[in-house]
Amino acid sequence: MIDNPVLRIIAKIIIPMILLFALYVQFHGDFGPGGGFQAGVIFAAGFILYGLVFGTEALRSAVPPAALRLLTAFGLLLFAGVGAVTMLAGSDYLAYNALAHDPVAGQHLGILIVEFGVGVTVSAVMITIFLAFAGRNDP
Amino acid sequence: MTIAGLYNYWIVILLMMTGFYVVISSGNLVKKIIGLNVFQASVFILYISVGKMSGGRVPILQEGVSDYSNPLPHVLILTAIVVGVSTTALGLALVVRIREAYDSVEEVEIHQQDESL
Amino acid sequence: MLIESVNIFLLALLAVTAIAAVRLRDLFAVAMMFGIYSLLAAVMFVLLDAVDVAFTEAAVGVGISTVLMLGTIGLVGRYERGSVRSSLLPLTVVVATGATLIYGTLDMPHFGDPTAPVHQHVAPAYITESPQQTGIPNVVTSILASYRGYDTLGELAVIFTAGVGVLALLGLRRRKRPGKEGVGQ
Numbered sequence: 001m002i003d004n005p006v007l008r009i010i011a012k013i014i015i016p017m018i019l020l021f022a023l024y025v026q027f028h029g030d031f032g033p034g035g036g037f038q039a040g041v042i043f044a045a046g047f048i049l050y051g052l053v054f055g056t057e058a059l060r061s062a063v064p065p066a067a068l069r070l071l072t073a074f075g076l077l078l079f080a081g082v083g084a085v086t087m088l089a090g091s092d093y094l095a096y097n098a099l100a101h102d103p104v105a106g107q108h109l110g111i112l113i114v115e116f117g118v119g120v121t122v123s124a125v126m127i128t129i130f131l132a133f134a135g136r137n138d139p
Numbered sequence: 140m141t142i143a144g145l146y147n148y149w150i151v152i153l154l155m156m157t158g159f160y161v162v163i164s165s166g167n168l169v170k171k172i173i174g175l176n177v178f179q180a181s182v183f184i185l186y187i188s189v190g191k192m193s194g195g196r197v198p199i200l201q202e203g204v205s206d207y208s209n210p211l212p213h214v215l216i217l218t219a220i221v222v223g224v225s226t227t228a229l230g231l232a233l234v235v236r237i238r239e240a241y242d243s244v245e246e247v248e249i250h251q252q253d254e255s256l
Numbered sequence: 257m258l259i260e261s262v263n264i265f266l267l268a269l270l271a272v273t274a275i276a277a278v279r280l281r282d283l284f285a286v287a288m289m290f291g292i293y294s295l296l297a298a299v300m301f302v303l304l305d306a307v308d309v310a311f312t313e314a315a316v317g318v319g320i321s322t323v324l325m326l327g328t329i330g331l332v333g334r335y336e337r338g339s340v341r342s343s344l345l346p347l348t349v350v351v352a353t354g355a356t357l358i359y360g361t362l363d364m365p366h367f368g369d370p371t372a373p374v375h376q377h378v379a380p381a382y383i384t385e386s387p388q389q390t391g392i393p394n395v396v397t398s399i400l401a402s403y404r405g406y407d408t409l410g411e412l413a414v415i416f417t418a419g420v421g422v423l424a425l426l427g428l429r430r431r432k433r434p435g436k437e438g439v440g441q
Contacts, residue, residue, distance in 0.1 A: 025311075030392045032199065033307040035400060037221045041315040048323060065428040076416045079409050094405040107390040111401040114408070118401075121412055122221055125419035126320055129228040132426035133327035136235065143260070144366025149358060150267040156354040157274040164346035167336040169283055169328055173290050176321065177274050180297050183313070184270075191304040192375055193368030198305070198395040200387060206370070208305035209379040210395040214404060217396065218411040220312045224321050225418035231328040232425040238332040245337050 018046035040122025075121025154181035
């Protein structure tokens with residue numbers, strides 16, 4: 001599909017928009033529909049579109065497999081780490097009230113970080129899965 | 140009124156059974172996984188149907204609205220969808236490996252090869 | 257009343273798509289049917305007030321699942337072989353199970369009933385307490401990340417494990433293929 005000019009140009013225009021939209025969904029999830037799961041999937045969809053149009057080799061150089069592996073673990077560790085931090089602050093596991101002086105601010109911060117962790121792991125896993133399948137028959 | 144009140148559940152059961160039928164009757168492993176996915180999506184619709192309250196609104200709080208649909212099933216299904224696609228990918232990866240080892244994704248042919256060993 | 261009629265129409269379309277997916281032998285067409293099925297399910301979720309779920313289903317079911325299935329079909333072949341077995345036994349099992357389940361629904365609270373038990377227990381507490389406790393208008397987000405944080409952490413661990421499983425099975429590095437059966441024997 002690399003030879004198709006229409007696809008290439010449309011993809012180049014639309015991919016940044018998809019990624020930006022994913023970030024909006026990620027950080028606006030508190031107020032409207034959205035959150036880490038949706039944002040992660042949409043973010044990955046942008047990269048998958050890139051891989052479909054420009055080939056898996058291009059995608060692999062854009063997101064190196066080592067970085068993917070790292071990010072997959074990072075998101076989960078971030079989520080679990082927030083729990084450890086709240087425990088160190090003298091509260092229960094994943095009780096975000098302890099993250100700030102004001103319980104509501106603590107909840108807000110905790111939810112933001114946790115959702116970010118979810119988004120990172122979900123998008124990294126989705127891109128990994130796509131690369132594993134699409135890159136299987138590369139010459 | 141019974142028919143109107145239970146219509147959603149009945150269609151969900153029809154969809155569920157369609158998926159189930161594909162899983163037990165089809166010999167093709169990819170189609171079996173698609174059948175499992177149809178089944179799974181029908182369960183999602185069941186949960187969300189149960190959470191709907193007539194007159195309720197989308198559970199994003201705003202001034203002047205007191206009735207909201209039940210957000211709890213939404214949370215369960217939201218995560219289940221993403222978990223579902225990950226596990227589907229795992230199943231499909233197994234299918235790809237089976238195909239590479241047996242050169243077939245048809246159950247019958249795989250059994251034949253196993254028995255002829 | 258409009259919502260009910262759209263609901264009935266969408267569910268009928270879902271049923272048609274699912275049955276079409278069963279009857280087709282071309283796996284490419286089956287994957288496309290599944291994409292349509294997911295899209296209809298996403299529309300259904302919007303109708304049932306679950307916008308977050310609809311969002312996810314539209315991105316996952318229509319986008320990623322379909323791409324994954326097409327990728328697999330590209331690797332394993334497009335056509336399903338006709339079944340040699342009789343379809344009578346599966347059909348009997350399915351009809352019997354379906355009839356039992358339908359019998360089970362007769363006692364269920366009707367669709368949209370505000371007095372149903374599901375609307376009585378934890379959900380009202382979440383809806384009324386969430387603004388004071390978390391200050392977040394989207395109740396789904398606050399339940400997902402805060403009230404049921406353990407649940408979400410577990411789900412994320414499942415996604416992580418599935419990703420690691422796919423990596424273990426397929427790997428990301430390009431294979432050096434010596435012959436056709438490069439798979440370990």
